[in-house]
Amino acid sequence: xxxxxxxxxxxxxxxxxxYSCGKMATKPYVYHVVPPHQHGIDLPVYSKSAPKTxxxxxxxxxxxxxxxxxxxxxxxxxxxxxx
Numbered sequence: 001x002x003x004x005x006x007x008x009x010x011x012x013x014x015x016x017x018x019y020s021c022g023k024m025a026t027k028p029y030v031y032h033v034v035p036p037h038q039h040g041i042d043l044p045v046y047s048k049s050a051p052k053t054x055x056x057x058x059x060x061x062x063x064x065x066x067x068x069x070x071x072x073x074x075x076x077x078x079x080x081x082x083x
Contacts, residue, residue: 013026016028016068017068018068019068019078019080020075021078025070025071028070029069029072029074031066032066033064033065034064035061035063038061065080
């Protein structure tokens with residue numbers, strides 16, 4: 001029987017900077033601001049096989065804003081400024 005060495009894959013945890021206090025958090029509280037649907041704009045017909053666009057890649061009035069906080073209490077202290 002051969003001796004196989006198991007390769008240990010260690011990945012560093014992803015850290016995000018808090019929007020309010022500036023601390024680094026490994027498991028941040030993420031808050032998304034999604035713009036409302038604008039009437040009068042024709043929506044494309046949904047197709048399951050169509051290429052999908054990432055929410056963060058949208059531009060203009062469809063852009064989604066993402067805020068990272070270290071915890072929920074930090075979000076309550078300093079809420080995001082909504083345009």
